[in-house]
Amino acid sequence: MRSRITIALLSMLLIACLSMTSPALSRAEAYEALKGVDAVKVVFDFRNAKPEAVLDYLTLIQLTYKDEAVTRISPKPDFVVAFMGPSVKLLSTNREGFSPEEQKTLDKIAGLILQMGKDGVRFEICLFAVKHFGLEPQAVIPGIEHVQNGWISSFGYQARGYGLIPVF
Numbered sequence: 493m494r495s496r497i498t499i500a501l502l503s504m505l506l507i508a509c510l511s512m513t514s515p516a517l518s519r520a521e522a523y524e525a526l527k528g529v530d531a532v533k534v535v536f537d538f539r540n541a542k543p544e545a546v547l548d549y550l551t552l553i554q555l556t557y558k559d560e561a562v563t564r565i566s567p568k569p570d571f572v573v574a575f576m577g578p579s580v581k582l583l584s585t586n587r588e589g590f591s592p593e594e595q596k597t598l599d600k601i602a603g604l605i606l607q608m609g610k611d612g613v614r615f616e617i618c619l620f621a622v623k624h625f626g627l628e629p630q631a632v633i634p635g636i637e638h639v640q641n642g643w644i645s646s647f648g649y650q651a652r653g654y655g656l657i658p659v660f
Contacts, residue, residue, distance in 0.1 A: 532569035535649040541578035543597035576618040576642035609635040618642030
């Protein structure tokens with residue numbers, strides 16, 4: 493319980509920091525790390541299975557995707573969100589084992605994934621993990637590409653120059 497509260501507080505702090513950043517500071521020039529960068533290609537490796545934390549992280553990814561510092565480099569950044577391990581349980585239409593409050597959060601996650609997909613963010617789910625956790629591939633919410641092995645997909649993206657951001 494304590495780690496859940498800590499994750500939620502850290503996530504809210506990150507979102508608050510992003511929302512309070514002035515437009516002048518969100519330009520690409522404000523980030524030393526972005527100097528000389530000519531493309532934005534990122535794969536987010538999701539393993540976290542806590543609904544509230546995942547909603548916060550997805551919200552932060554959406555804000556990052558639309559951030560002026562990113563869109564000045566790539567008007568349509570190349571973001572891939574790959575769900576592996578226990579995080580796949582959050583993407584099933586089978587909501588057994590989740591509290592009513594968590595189910596509401598899962599609905600928000602599904603809606604956010606749909607919206608982000610329309611914006612251009614791509615989503616993948618590891619079918620090895622889906623089967624491992626006893627889920628049915630056909631029960632995965634819409635808007636997510638099925639890959640047999642998320643690790644193969646992940647190292648493929650990395651070999652093609654994508655930065656890896658773990659979300660555990």
